[in-house]
Amino acid sequence: MSRTLEAMLSKAADPLLLLGRFLLALIFLHEAVTLATGFAASAAAMSKVGVPPYVLVLTILLQLAAGLMVALGWHARLGSLSLGLFCLATAFLFHSNFAVRNELLHFEKDLAIAGGLFVLTATGAGALSLDRAFGRRQLLRYAA
Structure with missing residues (x-):
């Protein structure tokens, strides 16, 4: 990759x-x-x-709380890890009838979303986040 392209991508990361x-x-x-x-x-x-x-209530609370954590960048790693695990559970519990094409598609989408959430868990929310704005330490850190 050229240094110019690498510099442009670096500036676009956050x-x-x-x-x-x-x-x-x-x-x-x-x-x-x-x-x-x-x-x-x-x-x-x-x-x-x-x-x-009661599981529906917990689902709503998880989606609201962790969704806001991810969107705002406030403990985004914890929120994205929680939602990633939720997506895996949803895929295997509710979309495992692969004989139905729509179920297979939902299964694959849940896996893809979980993958994106796990990438976010590894990278963190970036500079444009509440954690960074307030200098807060994140609950989960990736030790590089």
């Missing part, structure tokens, strides 16, 4: 991390609001697969 954090967080924040505003219907759908309503 804005790209911010954009990536927002895009990753968006799906979880939107889903949390959707589940909360349609709680009865969501609880009924989840009960059909054996998931009790």
Whole structure:
């Protein structure tokens, strides 16, 4: 890679991390609001697969809290790790009927989102984050 291209990418790293954090967080924040505003219907759908309503409450709280952590860059590594593990669990628990093409697609998307979240866990939120703005130490650190 040329030094010019490397320098350009280096300058773009923090804005790209911010954009990536927002895009990753968006799906979880939107889903949390959707589940909360349609709680009865969501609880009924989840009960059909054996998931009790309290797990729905925990799911909403996880998606809201960790989604905001990722978006704002406040302990983003912890938030992204939590959501990455959540995506893996969702993929294997709810989208494992590969005979149905749509289920396979959801499985693969959950794995891809988890992968992006694990990359964020390894890299951290970057300079454009609340942790960096307030000089806070992150709960999880990658020891390089």
